[in-house]
Amino acid sequence: MTVKKDQWINLSFVFGVIGFIGIANSFFDEYTIRILNNIAIFTILAVSYNLINGVTGQFSLEPNGFVAIGAYVTALLLVSPEAKQYQYAIVDPYPFVLSLHANFVVALVLSGFFATCLALVLSFPVFRVRGDYLAIVTLGFGFIIKIFAINYPEVTNGSLGLNDIPEFSNLYWTGGIAIIAVITVLNIVNSKFGRAMKAVRDDEDAAIAMGVNTFKAKTFAFCTSAFFEGVGGGLLAALLTSISPDLFDFFFTFQLLIIIVLGGLGSTTGAIVGTILVMGGSEWMRFLDEPMKFFGYTTPAMPGLRMVVFSLILIFIMLFAREGIMGKKELKDLFKGRKRSAK
Amino acid sequence: MILHVNNVTKNFGGVTAIKETSFSVERKEIFGLIGPNGAGKTTMFNIITGNYEPSSGEVIFRNEMIHGLKPHLIVRRGIARTFQNIRLFSSMSVLDNVLIGFDFQARYSFFEAISRFPRFIGEEKRIKKRAFEILDYFGMSAFAHAKAVDLSYGQQRKVEIARALATNPELLLLDEPAAGMNPSETEELGNIIKKAREDFDLTVLLIEHDMKFVNQLCDKVLVLDYGKTIFEGKPSDAIQDSEVISAYLGDFHHD
Amino acid sequence: MRKLSVLAASALLLASSSFAKEINVGVVMSMSGPLAAYGQTCNEGIEFAHSLQPKLKNGDTVKLVLIDTKGDKVESANATTRLISSDKVVGIIGELTSTNTAQVMAIADKKEIPVIAPVATNDKLTEGKKFANRVCFTDSFQGAVVANYAAKDLKLKTAVVVVDQAQVYSLGLAKAFKDAFSAAGGKIVKEIKVSSGDKDFKAVVSQIKAANPDFMFLPMYHPEVSMIARQAKQIGLNKPMFSGDGVANQTFIDLGGDAVEGYMFTDFFDYGAPPTERSKEFIKAYAAKTGKQEVNSFVALGADAYNLMVDAMNRCANPEDNICVNNEIKKTKGFEGVSGVISMDELGNSTRSAVIKVVQNAKAVYKATVNP
Incomplete structure (x- = not known):
């Protein structure tokens, strides 16, 4: 039965990754560990962004907004009251801001939770009407969050941002949550919910005609994306140990868009591959910024040459693999024998 | 009667697509909705399925007024449809296409799906079994894992009907099911529909242009022209009616 | 006899060169991205100072390892980690903005690597850190310079302050000015908030005109300030205008045109009034190499960040001892830099002079030096 074989492939990869994390944490140098942490966090963001954009086919520009929410919620809950006292240099913080405190797990869960709540609020006006309003609404949403962060220094310390966030993120946290995110997304995709999302992507009218509640399908996808983007934001805050509003601009979303399109819109494996290539690749290509010896x-x-070459590679890949590297295929499809032909 | 369309009118802006049309469909009938292009047949379909709301009039299904309900809820009350241009889900396999029809009948929650609770595993197993039963019926089991849109036209049509049947309907709406088929395929399709009516306890309402097909298949027909009923009765009588003939001048497929 | 001495000399040379090493000093800078112009200018100073002084007292060579951050925070973090763990730098110069520099310092502090920031002026930057240092003055000093000059030298009593909400620099400098001006007996009659990227300031200048202050303080960057100056002139608002070093560049004067005649601002240094011998030599060498007389403040500060690092390394018995280098940086007193005389304190902040310049005939002209 093919299902069993797929499960074995996935399971062995999960164990492989866990083993890799264990080895990396003990033997790799700081720089490599930092890059691996970045890859893990962006994997979480990419596989969840792929759920609404790729699997459900709803063009959304939401990540920078939800990641910002997650980062700020976690930062506000982790930074100590003393650190807040001397950091808030524009105006004094509200008393409730000073009293906010929680441990890392609670902070991450709340980050995801708040992002999900906001996603629900957005879902109702956007998904109840037909039409491509999601992109514009989420684009505006991202801007609004950034403006809120800048203009409410009593809560967020404005453009100064928040520093001295305890560095809780390590490979076990980021890698572990990445594994959870990937498994969750895959479990959703391989269920009636995933089927509904794909049906909405392929042909929304036909989906409705088959009894699919398309509003529910889109909302589930969007809220799940938001949840993991919030958690990812929290992990990012605890990795960088300092955040500021300028971090969460449109370019942040754009980076994720490149990742999921490059990897293959709709493929979870593709999102992972895309993350590794973009985050790992742009660091690896730093040698292009330095003097190079030729004969x-x-x-x-x-x-800046690094980014020029990077862009050229992107263009090249998109020209020859228009559906991205994985297209819509997943890992298990690579191991399948010859495709059963239709006669 | 299982379906009663009562004095339905549909206006789009200044255009009247359907004018004061009424008809009834009895249980297990195969009922044909025919007429020249632009007569309002597909509009009538869309009103029954809930995609449009009638400007006036009622649609009553199994003694319940269903006009105004959301389309996906009407499906769950027992009305399924296929499309004239076969709208299968292009990225999905044959099996997954049929499973979509079963999905609202699968009883597990979002969290049970994520955590792979026993209820999820049980329900998925159950609907997969049912999906294979339907595919078997149409002789399409061998293609379960093939991409649906890779199949031949005739095979895709069968998959689409299988998908509609997955929703466990009492009334099946077929929009020009024989479109694009050659005579032998058309005959085969007619036999399949007749057989399915018996085996699945169905009532069928279909839109068609092919009069031979209609003659072979339908118990009753309704002829529309510019949104108005011009004939209701047996198909063999329809082709002799003078009004019908003049409406169809040039539009007839008559062998 | 000759042969022997040549042999001996070359043996000694070989011996000394085999002991002479290459020591890495990291540079984290925005070389591409939205702040590329500023970053490249600053790096120009670092590299030029390096070319003038590439070796340490003991013969070791300093190797600069430059990593581009694109002005991005995540990349600043990556760059810092790479420099410390892979390139094993003894110290880091950078970044550019206060927020990115905070990121660099957060990571470097944990690894006990000293950081010298060339131009990041936010007050809170070095707080709570042991290995953070800077050669520029802080926002509170700069704000006080303007406040005291306006209140005491120019005898101005009331002011309107326009703040850019979206810029850390603006917020810090505005606050410092307000505190110092009030302390000097002045009165802020109005505070107006804007956001970088705004283009229409008609409402702003009308409000200022209505408030009728003695002068205006605009602690922002040149794009917004030049536009406000122009729109102020359009409605006939002719009050003295002041800014911080955010407008200390030729682009500001070009953009402002005759609307900025008489505009006053603070800066770190003026090439027309070189404060030290080292300044004079640097300006001469710079003009010889680039053909440009004018040395931008960022160039001078970049050079001083490098010079201070090297000076501290020279004072250590082992120049690769990052703890010693950091201690020596903080012990520095009366250091003769290109941009002026610099003294450091335990917190890593520098005590140094500021200059006040005024725009005359489309050129920035030196007016006065304010010493700490």
Whole structure:
């Protein structure tokens, strides 16, 4: 039965990743560990962003907003009252802000929870009407969150941002939650909910004609995305140990969009592959910014060349693999034998 | 009678697509809705399925007024449909397409799905079994894992009907099911529909242009022209009616 | 005899060069992205100072390892971690903005690597850190310079302050000015909030005109300030205008045109009034290499960040001892830099002078030096 084989493939990958995390944490150097942490966090963001954009086919620009919410909720709950006292330099913080405190797990859960609540609020006006309002609404939402962060310094310390966030994030947290996120998304996709989401993507009218509650399908996808984006934001705050509003701009969302399109819109495996290529690749390509030796001739340092080459590679890949690297396929499809042909 | 359309009118802006039309469909009848292009047949379908709301009039299904209900709720009350241009889900396999029809009947929650609770496993198993039963009926089990849109046209049509039947309907609406088929495929389709009516206890309402097909299959027909009823009765009588003939001048497929 | 001495000399040379090493100093800077112009200018100073002084007293060579952050926080974090764990730098110069520099310092502090920030002025930057340092002045000093100059030298009594909510620099400098001006007996009659990216300030200048202050303080960056100046002139608002070093560049003067004639601002340094011998030499060498007489403040501060790092390394028996280097940085007193005389304190903040400049005939002209 193919199902059993798929489960074995997935399971062995999960154990492989867990083993890798254990080894990496003990033997790899700080820099590599930092990059792996980034990859883990962005994997969480990418697989959940892929759920609404790729699997459900609803074009959304929400990540920077929900990640910001998650980052700020976690930061406010983790930074100590003393640290808050001397950090809030624009105006004094509200008393409730000073009293906010929780442990890491609670902070992450609340980050996800608040993001999900806001996603629910957005879902009702956007998904009840037909039409492509989601992109505009989420784009505006991201801006509003950033403006809120800047203009309410009594809560967020404005553009100064929050520093001295305890560094709770390590490979066990980021990697572990990444595994949970991937498994959750895959379990959703391989269930009636995932089928409904794909049906909405493929043909919304036909989906309705088959009894699918398309509003519910879209809302589930959007809220799940928001939840993991909030948690990812919390992990990011506890990794960088300092956050500020300028971190959560449109370019942040754009980066994730590149990742999921490159990996294959609709494929969870693709989102993971895309994250590794983009986050790992752009660091690996730093040598392009430095002087390089060619047959005895040394080129001068050209900062920014790295990004030019990166963009060229992206264009190249999209020209030859228009559906992204994985297309809509998942890991198990790579191991399948010859496709059963339809006669 | 299982379906009663009562004095339904549908206006789109200044255009009257359907004018004061009434008809009834009896249980297990195969009822044909025919007429020249633009007569309002698909509009009538969309009113019954809930995609449009009638400007006036009622739609009564199994003694319940269903006009105004959301389409996906009407499906769950027992009305399923296929589309003229076969709208299968292009990224999904044949099996998954049929499973979509079963999904609202699968009794597990979002969290049970995520955590793979026993109820999820049990329900998925149950609906997969039912899906294979329907695919078997149409002889399509071998193609369960093939991508639905890779199949031949005739096979896709069968999958689409299978998908509609997955929703466990009492009334099946078929929109030009024989479109694009050659005579032998059309005959085969007619036999399948007749057989399905018996085996699945169905009532069938279909839109068609092919008069031979209609003659072979339908117990009763309703002929529409510019949104108005011009004939209701047996198909063999319809083709002899003068009004019907003049409405169809040039539009007839008559062998 | 000759042969022997040559042999001996070359042996000694070989011996000394085999002991001479390359020591890495990291540079974390915005070389691409929205702040690329500022970052590249600052790096120009670092690299030029390095070319003038590439070796330590003991013969070791300093190697600069530059990593571009694109102005992004995540990349600043990556860059800092890489410099410390892979390149094993003894110290880091950077970043550019206070928020990104805070990120660099947070990571470097845990690893006990000293950081010298060239131009990040936010007051809170070094607080709570042991290895954070900077060669520029802080916002509170700069705010006090303007406040005292306006109150005491120019005898101005009332002011309107316009703040850019979205910029850390603006918030910090505005607050410092308000505190100092009030302390000097002045009165802030109105505070107006704007956001960077705004283009229409008609409402702002009308409000200022209505409030009728003695002068205006605009602690922001040049794009917004030049526009406010122009729109102020359009409605006939002719009061003295002041800014901080955020407008200390030629672009500001070009954008403002005749609307900024007479505009006053603070800066770190003026090449027309070189404060030290080292300044004079640097400006001369710079002009010889680039053909430009004008040395931008960011260039001078970048150079001083490098010079201070090297000076501290020279004072250590082992220049690779990052703890010693950090201690020596903080012990520095009366250091002769390109941008002026710098003294450091335990907190890593520098005591140094500011200059006041005024725009005359489309050029920034030196007016006065304010010493700490």
